[in-house]
């Protein structure tokens with residue numbers, strides 16, 4: 590099984606998002622998966638020009654000359670594609686949005702209806718599964734609402750939404766203990782993704798609060 594993560598954090602390898610991604614991939618690798626971790630901020634990706642050449646003039650091929658062909662190959666050859674990002678202004682980052690816009694060559698100009706929702710049909714049938722890993726700086730769940738709705742169209746089998754993201758890179762020993770326990774659950778999720786499905790126990794641990802809201806606000810010094 591081939592799993593590819595496309596990480597849209599401007600902090601790339603040093604991102605809190607990548608702390609979660611690394612644990613997930615470790616778990617997946619221990620179950621035998623081949624994994625790829627792509628940092629979009631390190632890639633040359635032009636903005637979509639909206640010319641529709643990739644549908645009408647040169648189907649499947651974009652007018653831009655950048656790193657996208659290599660990334661599209663990786664995307665197309667993966668069994669699981671993971672979109673990973675921090676929350677920026679209630680949504681995924683511009684890096685990830687730009688990348689997703691540039692997936693247009695994989696779509697066709699044909700309209701698809703799914704339960705009253707309209708989308709473009711894929712140019713070729715696809716069997717890939719999708720998942721999401723995101724973290725945000727605030728407590729609470731509302732920060733993930735926009736993203737949850739955006740990704741609903743690809744029916745993700747797993748969405749790891751981690752609030753209180755500032756804790757993920759903490760050097761405080763007590764906090765590191767809590768975070769490591771959480772990352773163990775993320776690692777399990779990676780393992781279970783390859784071997785079957787996410788167990789109820791793992792899902793419960795993924796959804797666990799890391800800290801009370803009051804303590805977190807005090808911790809980040811924003812109270």
Ligand SMILES: Cc1cc2nc3c(=O)[nH]c(=O)nc-3n(C[C@H](O)[C@H](O)[C@H](O)COP(=O)(O)O)c2cc1C
Nearest residue numbers: 598604605606675676677678679725726727732754
């Ligand atoms: C421009 C900008 C916008 C942000 N918007 C939100 C937001 O809407 N909600 C939130 O909870 N955190 C927000 N954050 C905080 C980030 O989600 C948080 O710092 C996260 O841990 C960064 O993850 P990363 O290290 O993976 O990039 C924002 C940060 C920046 C720089």
